[in-house]
Amino acid sequence: MTATRPRAASFDHDRLKSAIAKANIPTLLPVLYQLTGDEQWLQARYRPTRTRGMEEHSDGGLPSHVRDEIRAATVKAVLAWADGRPPAVPAPNSDVLVELMTLSMGEPVPGEYEPMVAENMDIRPAPRRHVAETGSAPFVVVIGAGVSGLTASKYLKDAGIDHVVLEQSARIGGTWRENRYPGCGVDTPSYLYSFNWFRRNWTRHFGRREEVERYLEDLARHYNLLPSIRLGVKAIKASWHETARRWVVRVREADGTEQEIAANCVITAVGQLNVPKVPDIPGMDEFEGPxxxxxxxxxxxxxxxxxxxxxxxxxxxxxxxxxxxxxxxxxxxxxxxxxxxxxxxxxFQSVSSDVHWLMEHIPYYYEWYRFRLSWVFNDRIHASLQKDPTWPHPEYSLNAVNDSHxxxxxxxxxxxxxxxxxxxxxxxxxxxxxxxxxxxxxxxxxxxxxxxxxxxxxxxxxxxxxxxxxxxxxxxxxxxxxxATGFDAHRPIHVEIIGRSNKSLKEIWGDDEAEAYLGITTPGFPNLFFMYGPNTNLGHGGSFIFLAERQIRYIVDALCTMTEQGIETIECRPEVNERYNRALDEAHSRMVWTHQGMDTWYRNSKGRVVTNMPWRILDYWKITRTANLADFHVEWVIPSTESVGR
Missing domain, CATH: 3.50.50.60 (FAD/NAD(P)-binding domain)
Structure with missing residues (x-):
């Protein structure tokens, strides 16, 4: 969490006052405390009411005279900061941060969220891994240049890992390039469906497809990812070569020619929602219109x-x-x-120039505004999705809170x-x-x-x-x-992948039984990683961008550790995968998505939930912080007896 002072020439005091007048009050309160350290702002008089539903709750439910008092104090504090007074609490300790989280939301936020929030706000940033200078860094093939593929490329580049991204289309963007229907856009707030390290003055609170696509294109240019992306190249098949301990990826160029690319590792970043699911309706070949x-x-x-x-x-x-x-x-x-x-x-609202100004000029405003969105749209409702076995009306609701919903x-x-x-x-x-x-x-x-x-x-x-x-x-x-019939989400990998013993991923998963440890890796397929793999869809809400970052951080951690320790392959242990998916199924059995009173694409033909993650965002953050090599069969580097060129 940084507080960069604006240059004096660009800091307009009148502009500050007019922008603060439009600020979100529950966001201002922790900002005000961090700037001043005055515990007055933690008192009950200034505590917002609880945010209802998914609304912004800009006035905090406070009387107008209290809101005016908060605004006036914030103007004074920001002016003092701009004149050189350092923030009183630039990096709140754990207890204070929890109190500020609760203050901003107007409801208790459990202390167990504090480490994740501190990391997301850069109060205690996560350490970034980089391949050892003396190690033999792997070469990685990433399949797909949508949100997951671009996130992978950014993190791999930062870690010093050589890679290529294969994108079958002529442009990057994935689902935001493909889905061009009228009204297409995000249903997660724009300031949450974005990276905190690549900020944007969003024109709308819920961005339209075109703006999200431009955002991804700008990100790729800004971080110079385009040289690592091969457009118009379709991955057809990936095969594991046992002796060489390498993946060989067969690709088809736009002109129809084919070639092979050898890689130490493969990351599939094709997602769950990329192949349209078209129902077989009688008479489709007779219909004369579009x-x-x-x-x-x-x-x-x-x-x-x-x-x-x-x-x-x-x-x-x-x-x-x-x-x-x-x-x-x-x-x-x-x-x-x-x-x-x-x-x-x-x-439908546009983001005002006042909000843009606040995000750019007021210290900590962006971080707290984003935190509020993440709490409302992420784990807040998770507990209400659990079945209460004593609830008298399970056909309509799950528990008392769910019934109030x-x-x-x-x-x-x-x-x-x-x-x-x-x-x-x-x-x-x-x-x-x-x-x-x-x-x-x-x-x-x-x-x-x-x-x-x-x-x-x-x-x-x-x-x-x-x-x-x-x-x-x-x-x-x-x-x-x-x-508008959705996608073939039960088979999240639509590339032929052949692992150990010449077994294909389709052979093991069948048509709709995909499963993977953490949704990231599966037995029988060394050095193969999934992004947006099985059971990583956010059914209870939230931003997939955050999940994509968690997955690639885990993968990069594994790759860096492999390089440091001279490890050539890692393969998920069958018992680890089985234990994880058994716990996953048990968790789902207690949740709303296994409710028998509905039909949903989350479940396969046997009724198993194969798309959604039952865990809280917090739980997934915890279990993907580092790659524990005890979960894998490990093979160390040996002299290669088979030469496979890139």
């Missing part, structure tokens, strides 16, 4: 005055419908199951659809809140109320040349059909 998956939205599609059918009501559909509702003549939505939806007043979200739904009892009955879920990913209301309910929009609760059973037939045989006209 028919496509949401991830393959045609650039030239003109929907003006046309009838559109949307199959699905998940996250993609919820973004598409409000974005096109004013353009189409009619809109029919085919719902398999309703979704729980939370309100957020900032969803149900009441809260139900009230919001009823308020938004007031007067439309038919829509309320159709849109109200019967399963517990958070049983599927909680979605944010981006105008969905308002769109449902439009006279030219129809919500159909019977599945799409077939297509005709000019329409969609539901399960009752009724045909509704459609000039275009978009399938």
């Amino acid at each position: 028919l496509f998956h949401s991830a393959e939205w045609p650039d030239s599609l003109d929907l003006h005055g046309r009838s559109l059918a949307v199959i699905g009501t998940g996250a993609s559909a919820m973004q598409i419908v409000p974005a096109v509702v004013d353009e189409v003549a009619s809109l029919t939505i085919y719902q398999r199951s309703p979704q729980w939806i939370a309100s957020n007043a900032n969803y 149900r009441a809260y979200f139900t009230r919001y739904l009823v308020d938004q659809l007031e007067g439309r009892e038919d829509l309320i009955a159709q849109a109200l879920p019967t399963y517990p809140p958070f049983g599927k990913r909680m979605l944010l209301d981006n105008g969905w309910f308002k769109a449902l109320l439009r006279p030219h929009v129809e919500l159909v609760t019977r599945p799409a059973a077939g297509l005709t040349p000019h329409g969609v037939r539901d399960a009752d045989g009724f045909v509704r006209p459609a000039d275009a059909v978009v399938m």
Whole structure:
């Protein structure tokens, strides 16, 4: 946590006052304490109320005269700091940091979170590993240049590890390059869905796809990652060579030519959500209009005055419908199951220049603003997702807190659809809140109320040349059909990978039984690592960017230790993998995603949760801090008897 003073010429006192007037009060309070050390600001008079739901809670629930007092004191403290007075508490100790966390949130934040928060705020930064100067550093192939692949490249470069990133497309960006449908964007706040070491003045509180894609492109340029990325190169197959102790990755260039790349290690960074899941609906070959998956939205599609059918009501559909509702003549939505939806007043809001100014000029404001977002959107609700075996209504909720969530979200739904009892009955879920990913209301309910929009609760059973037939045989006209039906997430690796004993990853995992230790590594595949692998999806909320950083830090730690100790291969022990996944399954058995009253893509054909992580963000942070080589079979460097060139 640093406090860099602005240059005097650029520090405008009037600008300070106007920006502070728009500041988030619960964020200002710990800032004020760090600058002054005055314990007055820890008193009950200034403590914000608890943030409800996923709102920003800018006024902290405090009376206007108390807010004015906090603002005036902050202006005075910042001016003193800018004139040379050092912060009174630049690096709060553990007890003080916990108190400030609780102060900012208006509710107890457990002390066990303090080490992670201190690291994230750079109060006690995590040590960065670097390959030993005398060691033989490995060469690494990274597959994919989306969020995970770019994160991997940045950390590998910082660690001095030679690598190449293979990206089958002509541009970087992964899902943010591929998904170009109207309304596409993040449902995690922009200031959380970003790296704290590469900051951005976000234009919106919830960034649109284009801005996220630009952010990733700017990151790659800023850190000079592009020379390590080969665009238009598709990884076809990766094979482990036992004698040489090397991976050989066969790739196909954009012109169709193929070649092989040898590597000590391979990191698959292709993610879970990259292969569209297209349902087999009778009559698809007969439909005469545009028919496509949401991830393959045609650039030239003109929907003006046309009838559109949307199959699905998940996250993609919820973004598409409000974005096109004013353009189409009619809109029919085919719902398999309703979704729980939370309100957020900032969803459509632009980030003001005042907020940008505060982030750039006020010491500690960015860190505390980001902390508040992380608490609201990460682990805060995790405890409420546990099943209470004594709860009398398990069909509707899991426990008392989860039931209060149900009441809260139900009230919001009823308020938004007031007067439309038919829509309320159709849109109200019967399963517990958070049983599927909680979605944010981006105008969905308002769109449902439009006279030219129809919500159909019977599945799409077939297509005709000019329409969609539901399960009752009724045909509704459609000039275009978009399938917002998600992705093939049960097989997260769509590259042929051959490990020891010539066994393929698909052979071991089957079609939907993927599992890996920490979601990062699996027995039988030495020096192979996954990012966004099995059971690393954040079902309870949060930013995947944080998880990607945890995974690559773990991988880099392993690679640096291998180099230092002269280790050539590490392979996860079967008993370690089995023990981890048994604990994972047991944890899931007590959680909402194994609730039998719903259907979700989180589970495979046998009902096992194969995508989501049952742990808290904090738990995963703890278990991925270092790579314990006792979890692996280890082979030391020996003279190579087989030559395989890059």
